[in-house]
Each structure stands twice: as C-alpha cells, then as structure tokens.
C-alpha cells in the first residue's frame with residue numbers, strides 16, 4: 205500500500221472556526237477520502253496551535269492560566285470538524301506531552317548536528333503578535349506615524365533588545381534552492397514556488413527562535429549562561445507538529461511511522477503561511493539532519509462577498525456548520541446534505557491555488573444547476589425508471605444489448621481517467637468538472653434512450669434491458685466518483701443501490717462500466733437536493749446574515765434571485781421626461797476604504813457645489829483616470845447612503861456586475877447641460 209500523509213495547518217485556538225479554516229480542512233478531508241478509496245495507506249492530521257504570546261495575553265486578561273484557556277477553547281475546532289463529518293486520523297494539540305518532547309528533541313538534534321546553527325544574541329525589531337512573526341520595516345505599512353502589519357492592519361510591537369537564541373537561517377538559502385531545483389514538486393502550485401525561489405535568492409536573515417518576555421511555550425532545553433528562561437519560538441514549535449504526531453511516546457524522532465509516512469508528507473496550507481512552511485520548516489529539518497517532507501501545497505484565500513474575512517466584519521465570518529444547516533433545510537438528510545453542498549461549492553468554485561470569493565448568488569446558482577438539476581435529477585429519474593419500468597414490470601436489466609455501443613462507456617472511461625489525474629494533482633475543481641461531464645452525459649443518455657418509450661414496445665425489450673443495465677452501471681460509477689466530495693450523498697445512493705449503506709466505497713476501475721455489480725431493485729428513494737427557490741434562498745440568506753450583522757455593510761441586501769432577463773416594459777415620453785439626466789465633470793475620485801467595488805466622486809453639475817456620488821465602478825476604473833472625465837448623471841435620484849457616504853446621484857454605465865464603460869458625450873459640453 206502506498207502511504208499518503210496529508211496535514212492541515214494547526215489552527216490558533218483564540219479564533220472560532222470559519223469558512224476559511226473549514227476550506228483547508230475539507231480539502232484535506234476530500235484528498236484523504238480519495239486516497240483511502242484507492243487503497244492507499246492514508247494519514248490525515250489536523251490540530252490546534254496553542255502556545256505563544258497572544259494566548260498568554262488573552263489568558264491574563266480573562267484571569268485564567270494559559271492552560272485553562274486553551275483547554276476551554278481548543279475543543280471548538282475538534283468538535284466543529286467532527287460535526288462536519290471530517291475524518292482525520294488524529295487531532296494534535298501543541299500542548300500534548302509527546303509534542304512538547306519532540307520539539308525539545310528537534311532543538312537538541314540541531315545543536316548536535318550543527319552546533320553553530322543556534323546562537324545567543326540580542327533581538328531588536330518589530331513583531332506582530334497576530335502573525336507571531338518578526339518583520340522588517342520594508343515588510344510593514346505605515347498608518348500615520350505607526351508601523352502596522354499588512355495582514356492584521358494593526359500596530360506592531362517594538363521588541364527592544366530582547367536576549368534570544370538565533371537560528372542560522374542565512375546558511376540555508378542555497379541548500380533550499382538546490383532542493384527545490386531537484387524537486388520542483390516540493391512547492392506547488394508553481395506561482396508559489398517562484399515566489400519562494402525569488403525570496404530565497406534575495407538571501408535570508410538569521411531568525412530569532414526564542415523569547416524571554418513571556419513564558420507560555422516550550423522551554424528551550426538548554427540553559428542560557430545568563431540564567432534567563434527562554435521559550436521556543438511558537439512557529440518552530442507549531443511546525444514540528446507534522447513530525448511529532450508520527451513519533452513514539454518517548455519523544456524521540458524516529459520509529460516506524462516516521463520511516464513510513466514522513467517521506468510522503470504533504471502540507472496543505474493557505475498562502476498566508478507559505479514562508480514558514482517552505483523556508484523555515486525545511487531549514488530546521490536540514491539543520492537537524494532530517495529528511496524533508498514530500499511537499500507543500502498552498503491554496504489561495506476566500507473572501508466573502510468581496511470582503512476579506514475579518515473579525516471587524518462579522519458578516520464575513522461564515523460559520524460552516526450554520527451554513528450546512530441552512531443549506532440542508534429542504535433535504536431529507538438535512539445537515540448532511542448541507543455539508544455535501546458546501547463541500548462541493550468550496551471545491552468547485554475556487555481552483556486550488558487561486559483566490560476565490562464566496563457569494564450566496566454563486567452558491568445558490570451551483571446548488572440549483574449542478575446539484576439539484578444535474579446530479580439530483582439524474583439520481584431521481586434513473587432510480588425511478590429502473591424500479592418502475594424494470595423491476596416492477598418484471599424486467600431484469602441485462603447487458604445483453606452491449607453497453608459499449610451507447611457511447612457513454614467511453615465518456616465514463618475518460619471521466620475516470622481525467623478525475624483520477626486531476627485529484628492526484630490536487631486539481632479538485634477540474635476533477636469535479638470532468639465528473640459533471642459524465643453526470644450530464646447520463647442525463648442525455650436517459651433523454652436519448654427514452655426508456656419509457658422502449659417500455660411500450662414489446663419488440664424493444666432487449667434494448668430496454670440494456671438501457672436499464674447501463675443506467676444502473678452509470679449510477680454505480682457516479683456514486684464512486686462523487687464519494688470523496690459528497691460523502692453523505694454517495695453513502696445514501698450506495699445504500700439505495702446495494703442495500704449495504706455501510707460498505708466501503710472504492711474508487712472506480714479504469715474501465716468503469718465493465719466493473720461487475722449486483723443487479724437488484726434499488727431501495728425506495730427521496731430527492732436529495734430539492735431546488736432552492738427564491739423564498740428558500742432569502743430565508744437562508746437571512747439566517748446566515750441577520751439584519752443586525754448586515755447593517756451598514758455590503759451584506760445588507762439579500763442576493764437577487766437570478767431570473768431570466770426580462771425585457772423592460774415600454775414607457776411613454778412622460779415617463780422618460782421624469783429622468784433628469786445631466787452632463788457632469790468628475791472633479792475628484794477616491795477609493796472607498798474596505799469597499800473594493802466603490803469609488804467616491806465629486807462631480808460638477810454646474811450647481812453651486814459639486815455632487816457627492818458613490819459609484820460601483822472601482823473594478824473597472826482607477827480613480828485618477830476619472831478626474832476630468834465627462835459623464836452622464838441621473839441628477840434627480842433621491843439621495844441615498846452608501847458605505848457611510850451620501851450619494852447624490854447616479855452615473856450611467858454600461859454593464860451589470862462588470863462595468864464595461866461609462867456613458868459620456870463626445871464634445872466638451874458645459875457641466876449641468878441636460879441630456880434628452
């Protein structure tokens with residue numbers, strides 16, 4: 205059995221799990237399921253990162269010891285994953301005894317292999333407690349006279365000459381470049397490899413790897429001649445979790461699991477923590493004389509309806525369980541189907557590696573089109589047809605007519621090959637796309653073979669038997685293909701098809717329709733993905749984004765139901781005359797903070813003072829390019845508040861979500877001129 209070992213980042217316990225954390229964990233779960241189905245010896249590890257200054261500070265504020273605090277909050281992650289049906293083989297906490305021992309062993313091993321790699325000196329510089337990372341000024345942003353972290357947008361702390369152990373990171377730029385050149389798959393996808401290669405080429409500075417100003421961490425296992433107590437830098441501690449989970453209880457680094465799984469380890473991470481994984485971690489391992497993991501796979505970031513997920517915007521902090529419950533309300537399997545739908549959306553919508561934007565519109569769109577229409581429909585109609593036209597009519601599906609001639613066997617073969625390669629290469633969205641070609645082909649097959657017509661003609665009995673057999677075979681293949689992504693759907697369908705819902709589902713063979721299966725009448729079924737109509741969509745939206753949370757944010761408006769475009773009704777001239785359209789000249793344009801679609805304009809309409817107009821055109825126009833431009837303004841639109849600003853008019857633009865161009869006049873017309 206080939207080993208497959210996948211890890212997620214271990215999450216900071218001071219947060220509650222949101223959609224972003226759920227994404228990484230679900231992707232890892234999907235990959236683990238895929239490999240288990242293929243018979244690989246699979247390990248999947250997740251956990252919590254519990255040491256560091258941030259935890260100590262929060263515990264102090266709450267009057268708890270850090271250990272009491274982490275014991276209270278760490279279960280939030282473990283429980284959330286359990287409820288989401290995620291199946292890691294283990295959940296590691298950095299406060300686990302074995303982990304603490306292994307981190308100390310790693311330190312000693314570095315000291316033994318390369319004594320000069322750890323040395324005492326004094327650290328002075330900026331530190332972001334949110335990232336638990338040291339920064340140079342070139343890596344920070346200025347807000348007034350304060351340096352702020354670009355990730356957390358909060359002021360960084362100045363660490364003034366703190367005595368610290370340093371790790372000789374500078375020595376490892378060349379060895380790491382050599383490793384990456386020899387193993388290009390070490391960092392994937394490629395854009396992140398290039399990012400790290402150029403970072404390494406710029407040279408590395410030694411890294412401070414211990415702190416003395418707080419105590420919540422793993423003690424450095426060697427005395428400082430000056431007698432100061434040091435704790436190991438929280439990232440050195442946290443990164444070691446991937447290895448410590450495999451080590452024996454005595455905390456030594458080695459043993460059968462390390463030998464078996466470590467060379468196959470893949471660290472799945474968000475792009476935010478690439479440098480820690482692709483530079484620091486392998487450098488520590490090289491220094492300790494230990495082999496490197498097989499690779500690091502970085503994925504992009506989710507925003508929610510155009511906004512970065514952040515504590516200051518509660519509407520962006522989507523609770524995955526709440527979303528699953530809301531999405532599953534209409535289904536007989538409830539939350540289980542909601543979880544499957546969420547998994548499907550997350551994996552289909554954002555190709556691994558790219559960034560993605562979560563919107564209710566796209567979620568409902570995919571639910572209705574791809575789950576209710578394509579998959580749900582195929583399952584429903586096929587099971588109904590097989591039971592009613594076949595078994596209930598005394599006809600056993602048989603392959604007598606030869607399913608090869610139907611053409612669908614070829615599509616099934618290609619789909620299995622494409623999906624296997626895509627999933628092996630972590631291209632989840634592409635894999636799903638190819639699985640959906642087979643699902644759509646299945647629906648076309650039902651339409652084209654029209655079994656209800658065949659059933660009326662006794663001379664077509666052999667053809668009907670073949671059609672029903674082929675349909676059964678397709679359902680079996682689809683059941684297997686969707687299992688890593690839609691585990692509850694696959695399990696339910698498997699139960700209907702075989703009567704053995706608990707049986708292991710395996711990945712399909714290369715020639716999938718030729719795989720034998722037991723021909724039996726499917727158990728009675730119910731539709732798994734009832735369509736989400738406008739009313740249900742609005743209800744889910746309000747459940748997820750209650751009005752008090754939404755107030756004052758772009759979330760305030762429920763998504764508009766995607767109706768077929770309607771041709772507007774005819775109007776009279778009097779209707780048109782009600783519009784006061786005027787030529788305006790843009791005097792100033794600035795971006796609206798935290799709203800990446802909006803610009804705030806000052807527009808001259810020939811009145812005593814310019815109009816303040818907020819326009820959703822930031823994606824199409826740089827503010828500086830608008831100044832001096834002539835535009836057409838709806839001047840008698842009632843003023844309205846947008847993003848905390850008053851908008852006193854609207855600019856005409858072509859396009860809906862993507863602005864294609866602004867309306868304008870082709871000669872210089874005085875501001876305020878009426879357009880008729």
Ligand code: MSP
Nearest residue numbers: 213214215216224225228253442443473474505506
């Ligand atoms: N504790 C460190 C990781 C140590 S690993 C040795 C940490 N924890 S975290 O709680 O902040 O989790 C960060 C990870 O959560 C990201 O790398 C990513 O996997 C996931 N995500 C958090 N927000 C996310 C998005 N908005 N989008 C996608 N993934 C996100 O960093």
